[in-house]
Each structure stands twice: as C-alpha cells, then as structure tokens.
Amino acid sequence: MTQRRDTLKWGALLPTALGIGALFTQEAQAFEKTAFEAKTWTDALKAMGVSSPTESKDLVLNCPDIAENGAVVPIAASCASPGVKKIIFLVDKNPSPLVAIFNVSEDILVNFSTRTKMSQTSDVMAVAVMQDGRALVSKKEIKVTLGGCGG
Amino acid sequence: MSDPMRIRAQSSAGQTTVRVLMSHEMETGLRKDAAGKTIPAWHIQEVVASLNGKQVFSAEWGTAVSKNPYLQFIIKGGKAGDKVSVTWRDTKGEQRTDEATVN
Numbered sequence: 001m002t003q004r005r006d007t008l009k010w011g012a013l014l015p016t017a018l019g020i021g022a023l024f025t026q027e028a029q030a031f032e033k034t035a036f037e038a039k040t041w042t043d044a045l046k047a048m049g050v051s052s053p054t055e056s057k058d059l060v061l062n063c064p065d066i067a068e069n070g071a072v073v074p075i076a077a078s079c080a081s082p083g084v085k086k087i088i089f090l091v092d093k094n095p096s097p098l099v100a101i102f103n104v105s106e107d108i109l110v111n112f113s114t115r116t117k118m119s120q121t122s123d124v125m126a127v128a129v130m131q132d133g134r135a136l137v138s139k140k141e142i143k144v145t146l147g148g149c150g151g
Numbered sequence: 152m153s154d155p156m157r158i159r160a161q162s163s164a165g166q167t168t169v170r171v172l173m174s175h176e177m178e179t180g181l182r183k184d185a186a187g188k189t190i191p192a193w194h195i196q197e198v199v200a201s202l203n204g205k206q207v208f209s210a211e212w213g214t215a216v217s218k219n220p221y222l223q224f225i226i227k228g229g230k231a232g233d234k235v236s237v238t239w240r241d242t243k244g245e246q247r248t249d250e251a252t253v254n
Contacts, residue, residue: 107207
C-alpha cells in the first residue's frame with residue numbers, strides 16, 4: 001500500500017520537476033536572444049560579453065573559398081590551444097550574423113562542423129572564447145554565387 | 152512529428168566522431184510565401200548530446216544554420232557499443248531525441 005502511495009506521490013512531483021527544467025532552458029535562451037537578433041557581428045559578440053577578439057593561428061577555420069550555393073555552406077572550426085569555453089560562428093553580412101554557439105565541455109574536442117546559410121559574399125568568422133575571458137578570432141572571406149536567404 | 156535524425160558515431164584511436172543529420176525546415180523568418188506574407192521563423196534553437204546518458208555537448212543555434220542541419224563533433228573516449236543520443240528543440244518548443252550505437 002505504501003508503495004502505491006509513493007508511486008502516486010512521484011507521479012505528482014514529476015511534472016513539476018519537468019516544468020522547472022523547461023523554465024531554466026527558456027531563461028538561458030532569452031539570455032542569448034539579443035545576441036542572435038543583433039544586426040552586426042560586433043553587437044552579437046557584445047551581447048554575449050565578448051569584446052575585441054585577437055586574431056590567432058591556433059584557431060583554424062575550415063571553409064571553402066567559393067560557395068556555389070549560399071544555402072548550404074560547410075564551415076568547421078578547431079582550436080589547438082587549451083582552455084576554450086565556447087566556439088561561435090558568425091557571418092558578417094547576414095541579416096543576423098550570429099550563426100551558432102558551441103559550448104565546449106571537458107568531454108569533447110574543440111572541433112565542430114556544421115553548415116550555414118549566407119545571403120551574399122562575406123567574411124565568415126569563428127570566435128573562440130577562452131576560460132580566462134580572452135577571445136580569439138579567425139576570419140575568411142567566402143564568395144557566394146547564389147544567395148541563401150530570401151525566397 | 153518530425154522525421155528521425157540520422158546519427159553515425161564511429162570510434163577510432165580513443166575518440167568518437169559523431170555525425171548528425173537532422174530533419175528540419177530552419178525557416179529564417181525572412182522568406183515570403185506566394186501571397187507575399189512573411190513566413191515566421193522556425194528553427195532549431197538548442198542541441199544537446201550525451202554519451203551513455205552523460206551530457207557531453209550542447210549548442211545554441213540561430214536562423215542561419217542550413218535547412219536539414221548537419222553537425223559533427225568529436226567526443227574524447229567512447230568505444231564500440233556505447234550509446235550516443237542527440238536531442239534538439241526548436242522555437243515552437245517541439246523536440247526530438249534519437250540514439251545511435253558507437254561502432
């Protein structure tokens with residue numbers, strides 16, 4: 001009998017726990033929302049508390065020189081130096097330059113690939129935010145022959 | 152409900168390379184439909200991945216990630232038989248989790 005009561009109690013508690021979990025992530029998103037809505041890449045970085053990144057050879061941005069289709073541009077970044085906290089991808093001339101934020105944990109290598117959309121020929125940037133607050137940047141211009149935004 | 156993700160996890164030399172193809176429209180909110188009305192933004196906002204139930208990876212995405220997103224990351228450790236699971240959540244609050252076995 002007690003067992004059944006316990007089950008009932010847990011059944012009632014579980015949705016509350018889930019509700020709190022959902023709330024937390026929503027707050028986290030609201031925090032970076034301004035960054036994702038920023039219209040320039042400097043504003044996007046500022047919204048995340050990153051300022052004046054220095055160019056670095058340790059941070060390697062891997063992407064093509066020319067993208068035939070702006071809707072699918074492969075980008076990849078890896079960083080050799082330790083202590084990276086976040087990798088941020090930005091496309092300078094996109095309507096909203098911030099593409100993605102990758103959080104680095106101790107269980108993964110600083111090596112991410114994805115695909116982005118580009119509206120036009122532009123600089124693409126990978127920014128590495130370090131544990132000590134420094135920021136590294138690596139830039140490359142990608143020529144787009146067919147834009148990937150708009151209908 | 153959205154289509155399942157395609158997840159491939161391969162381990163070699165003590166590292167596990169995870170490749171994921173998700174199925175999602177990734178609307179930017181800038182496109183217009185035939186009637187000239189703006190199609191509202193609808194994209195994946197949050198991605199998390201775990202190895203054997205322990206979270207190892209998380210990311211936040213904007214509208215500029217391509218339609219049917221591709222993602223690759225490398226987990227330190229992991230061996231054949233381990234389970235990698237990936238979850239995404241979009242701006243409509245919809246979410247999907249899929250799991251793959253490392254080989």
